Amino acid sequence: MDSDLYSILVQKAWFVVILVIAILGNGELVRGDIEHAGRKLAVDNNPGFISIDCGSDEDYIDMGTNISYVSDKELIDTGIVRAISPDLSENLPQFAKNLRSFPLGTRNCYTLRPEQGKNNNYLIRATFLYGNYDGENRQPVFDLHLGVNAWKTVNLTNTDAFRYYYEDIIHVPLTDYIDVCLINTGHGVPFISSLELRLLDNSIYQTQGRALVKIWGYDVGRNDSENAFRYPYDVYDRIWSPLLFNIWIPVATNSTVYSPSNDNPYKLPDVVLRTAAKTQNATTPLSVYWSPPDSLSKYYAYFHFAEIEKLKAGQQRELTINLNNERNLTESVKLDYLNPRTIVQNDPPISGKQDSLFNICS
Ligand SMILES: *[C@@H]1O[C@H](CO)[C@@H](O)[C@H](O)[C@H]1NC(C)=O
Ligand SMILES: *[C@@H]1O[C@H](CO)[C@@H](O)[C@H](O)[C@H]1NC(C)=O
Ligand SMILES: *[C@@H]1O[C@H](CO)[C@@H](O)[C@H](O)[C@H]1NC(C)=O
Ligand SMILES: *[C@@H]1O[C@H](CO)[C@@H](O)[C@H](O)[C@H]1NC(C)=O
Ligand SMILES: *[C@@H]1O[C@H](CO)[C@@H](O)[C@H](O)[C@H]1NC(C)=O
Ligand SMILES: *[C@@H]1O[C@H](CO)[C@@H](O)[C@H](O)[C@H]1NC(C)=O
Numbered sequence: 275m276d277s278d279l280y281s282i283l284v285q286k287a288w289f290v291v292i293l294v295i296a297i298l299g300n301g302e303l304v305r306g307d308i309e310h311a312g313r314k315l316a317v318d319n320n321p322g323f324i325s326i327d328c329g330s331d332e333d334y335i336d337m338g339t340n341i342s343y344v345s346d347k348e349l350i351d352t353g354i355v356r357a358i359s360p361d362l363s364e365n366l367p368q369f370a371k372n373l374r375s376f377p378l379g380t381r382n383c384y385t386l387r388p389e390q391g392k393n394n395n396y397l398i399r400a401t402f403l404y405g406n407y408d409g410e411n412r413q414p415v416f417d418l419h420l421g422v423n424a425w426k427t428v429n430l431t432n433t434d435a436f437r438y439y440y441e442d443i444i445h446v447p448l449t450d451y452i453d454v455c456l457i458n459t460g461h462g463v464p465f466i467s468s469l470e471l472r473l474l475d476n477s478i479y480q481t482q483g484r485a486l487v488k489i490w491g492y493d494v495g496r497n498d499s500e501n502a503f504r505y506p507y508d509v510y511d512r513i514w515s516p517l518l519f520n521i522w523i524p525v526a527t528n529s530t531v532y533s534p535s536n537d538n539p540y541k542l543p544d545v546v547l548r549t550a551a552k553t554q555n556a557t558t559p560l561s562v563y564w565s566p567p568d569s570l571s572k573y574y575a576y577f578h579f580a581e582i583e584k585l586k587a588g589q590q591r592e593l594t595i596n597l598n599n600e601r602n603l604t605e606s607v608k609l610d611y612l613n614p615r616t617i618v619q620n621d622p623p624i625s626g627k628q629d630s631l632f633n634i635c636s
Pocket of ligand 6: 596601602
């Protein structure tokens with residue numbers, strides 16, 4: 275037996291986070307034929323960020339994140355400012371306490387004008403918290419569009435009215451402005467709590483002329499009872515939700531996880547990389563089920579790994595990733611101690627199939 279291979283520890287490898295993103299279903303984003311009434315937003319103290327608190331009367335800095343929010347009162351001419359019940363809003367972040375609703379018109383738009391302009395990569399996030407603001411106890415269903423293209427149907431039926439829901443999309447605009455529109459589809463009055471834009475590195479989450487809708491992004495190995503991390507931990511303000519199943523063994527480190535060359539443009543938050551999960555033994559793969567929302571879209575997956583256990587000299591964790599035990603998504607990958615490694619699965623993208631399974635194997 276090859277002595278180098280022999281010395282490799284064949285123990286379960288672990289992954290840290292996954293992001294699966296679907297290409298926007300209806301093709302290339304094209305310039306819309308819409309009135310662009312939006313004004314340039316105030317530049318805040320978070321470069322590359324636009325953060326709009328819809329329905330807020332004032333600009334402020336959020337204490338939890340240090341993000342500077344601007345009121346939307348000078349950014350949109352339509353809609354009505356509403357507030358959720360104050361006694362129920364106490365523990366909610368400021369941006370969730372008020373909203374703008376659009377009882378009139380089928381299509382109401384915000385126009386974002388990022389300083390960096392067209393041909394740059396942006397993460398755009400729309401957040402919704404119903405909070406029974408209208409006293410009707412009926413959560414609406416409406417559509418979100420990016421320009422003239424369908425982004426997502428926001429269906430808040432059967433959701434917790436006092437939790438906020440968000441939709442993320444990644445997009446390289448061909449114009450210096452981006453329209454985000456709420457479309458009344460006859461299932462209640464559309465509303466929005468906040469609208470945010472974050473400048474990304476152009477080399478990551480490449481969109482190839484299309485837009486990518488985020489499906490999920492997990493901080494693997496962190497107990498679900500803990501909070502999700504976002505800015506300032508994540509410089510791009512991605513949201514990392516905790517994920518830990520009972521059959522997984524959580525592992526954690528207090529050491530800093532970093533790229534020696536500091537050249538990983540994904541800029542994973544150290545705090546997210548410090549937790550991970552593994553299985554009982556090398557013969558059991560670490561498996562994650564996921565259900566593609568539809569079968570027509572193509573999906574990209576981004577896996578981020580880091581060795582965070584100090585192994586004996588000469589031992590090294592090695593892994594492969596397969597899809598449904600059918601297709602290997604990567605060659606064998608070796609992990610180095612405290613050194614993050616990103617595996618991008620985008621060529622070819624994954625096609626929609628119900629109940630898919632990522633297996634991470636030794
Ligand atoms: C916000 O900024 C203040 C002042 O710079 C700092 O003390 C505080 O720790 C920051 N809060 C967060 C959550 O980063
Ligand atoms: C919204 O989701 C519920 C299930 O939670 C479903 O029954 C309903 O048909 C959906 N509404 C629309 C308009 O799609
Ligand atoms: C998460 O933490 C809770 C409370 O500390 C604990 O009961 C639960 O078992 C933990 N979950 C996992 C998967 O470890
Ligand atoms: C990290 O530090 C905390 C606080 O000092 C300690 O409780 C915890 O056990 C440490 N975790 C690891 C993995 O060393
Ligand atoms: C590995 O773990 C699985 C599930 O925990 C168990 O069924 C199996 O017997 C174990 N294999 C070895 C070689 O220990
Ligand atoms: C996937 O990789 C594993 C480990 O390298 C190998 O044993 C297996 O044959 C490969 N499967 C396919 C379908 O190529």
